[in-house]
Amino acid sequence: MSASRALPFDPIQRAAELWEEHFGADSPVAAMASVTSVMRVQQILLARLDAAVAPFELTFARYEALVLLSFSRRGEMPMSKVGERLMIHPTSVTNIVRRLAGQGFVEQVPNPRDGRGTLARITPAGREAMERATKSLHAIDFGLGALEDGQHRDLFRLLHAVRSEQGDFTEGSHG
Amino acid sequence: MSASRALPFDPIQRAAELWEEHFGADSPVAAMASVTSVMRVQQILLARLDAAVAPFELTFARYEALVLLSFSRRGEMPMSKVGERLMIHPTSVTNIVRRLAGQGFVEQVPNPRDGRGTLARITPAGREAMERATKSLHAIDFGLGALEDGQHRDLFRLLHAVRSEQGDFTEGSHG
DNA sequence: CCAATATCAGGATTACTGATATGT
DNA sequence: CACATATCAGTAATCCTGATATTG
Secondary structure, three states, X not given: OOOOOXXXXXXXXXXXXXXXXXXXXXXXXXXXXXXXXXXXXXXXXXXXXXXXXXXXOOOXXXXXXXXXXXXXXXXXXXXXXXXXXXXXOHHXXXXXHHHHHHOOOEEEEEOOOOOOOEEEEEOHXXXXXXXXXXXXXXXXXXXXXXXXXXXXXXXXXXXXHHHHHHOOEOOOOOO | OOOOOOEOXXXXXXXXXXXXXHHOOXXXXXXXXXXXXXXXXXXXXXXXXXXXXXXXXXXXXXXXXXXXXXXXXXXXXXXXXXXXXXXXXXXXHHHHHHHHHHOOOEEEEEOOOOOOOEEEEEXXXXXXXXXXXXXHHXXXXXXXXXXXXXXXXXXHHXXXXXXXXXXXXXXXXXX
């Protein structure tokens, strides 16, 4: 999982202190510390999530695709829409779906309403794997057991502001 | 930058609602929403940071290595210590430092105090590139201009809890 | 003809495992 | 001899930029 032993200090805290010494109190030290923390926590979480779903031959990215399909009405969705919802590149969709298809977790069928398009459809085996992986993720609280529900809401709102500014979506309510 | 157009709703919010419908209010919906948000914001930030330092032929990862070296007393540090501080894999250190060396931003010299070891040492050109990249990053508030200082502290503290639980460091103060 | 929908080829980055040469 | 320090080879995952065939 990358770094091995624990340091006797918080490396991000240390970096922030040095940062302020070198670049002055005017520099966005707090932003730097936040950014670095986001990077590190993402790394930690992804490792935990991937480990949790690995027994079912899934990565977290492939798991997310299965969940998305399972939530849809017919268990199927155009490739383009999968990419839109998961916010991943079209070639990544192709890649992920092909891999899931190779595992028998989804099948790719022509879109009857658009001859150009392809639908990804979850199979019973895919639902089975998804449900088992979900239990595994529930058991570890999605890697975020360190936080309580109120803190999750705080974290979500702070990050929501960043995503909103990026223009991921047009509405601003999350309540 | 992966996804193109904005959705008329927050896809993470939507996912959380569907999640609760499918898996019940007992499931860690708040944790799921937090995790997904961390993933997405990391992606947004990394794209912004990489874009900010790209004019100087750097990635954010290589920039971080330059900053680390420039903060050290002699501008040099053993490879192993670089990996420890940046919390990246030894082979990634080799990779990053070799690339920086190819650009003339660092040089690799034998460690006089350990015949097995190699020191990465920042060059004047490396300091120059680092300082210019820093100005570029300052100008965009490290991609986190959407948050105010108080919010940065909140965000840092929430993520600090996760990092602490992971055992990245042994102390618990950050005040 | 232009736009949209995948898909593919190819390049870049990062991480990990396992093997290796060197030195403590 | 056991251990530590890089480095390398090979594998995997992801994203990106074009190019392409098909269809609307």
